[in-house]
Amino acid sequence: MSAKNDIRYLADTSGNIEAVLLPWALWEKVEPQIKKLLREATATPVEQRPGPLKSFEEFLHFWNFKYAYDPAVHCPHCAASCADWRVAEGQPFVLTNANIGGLLVFHCRECGSTVRQKHFRDHVALEHTPPTP
Ligand SMILES: [Zn+2]
Structure with missing residues (x-):
């Protein structure tokens, strides 16, 4: 052809x-x-809303884990990552939820996955949900 x-x-x-x-x-x-x-x-772009940032401030305020907070985020689905989501150029990760119990939920702009960081007393567990096709 x-x-x-x-x-x-x-x-x-x-x-x-x-x-x-x-x-x-x-x-x-x-x-x-x-x-x-x-x-x-x-697609409607996901933007950083003021709500989750306020709860992120509370998350940090009530921090009582045995390690320092690490602002790095990594997407297991597409391998996007940044050293600090708060200042990363192009904002590759948008914080969509945070709570003082230790949960941070991010939206990966690259692939649309949801990345969850669950902070426990001595470690962080990482979970993710790939985007729906
Ligand atoms: Zn991703």
Whole structure:
């Protein structure tokens, strides 16, 4: 298949391209990528809300674990990571929930996973939920 010659551009009377016609076989190959781009373009970005940050302050205020707080976050699903989620460029992780019991919940911007850090007296347990397709 010569894809280059199979792509047809549909123009208005002024010559402005309005649409593209693709052969079905080519469309079947590119459809997943195009749908992914459309999803990303229309997805509502997850932003840092003031609520979780306030509860994060309480989380730190009532810190009584045997180790210092480590602000590093790692996503087991896509391997995104940062040394400090609070100042990381592009904010790769958004804190969506925090409580004084030791739970921090992050949203991974890269893949959409939920990353949970459960702080116990002498260790941190990491859990994650991959994004729903
Ligand atoms: Zn991720």
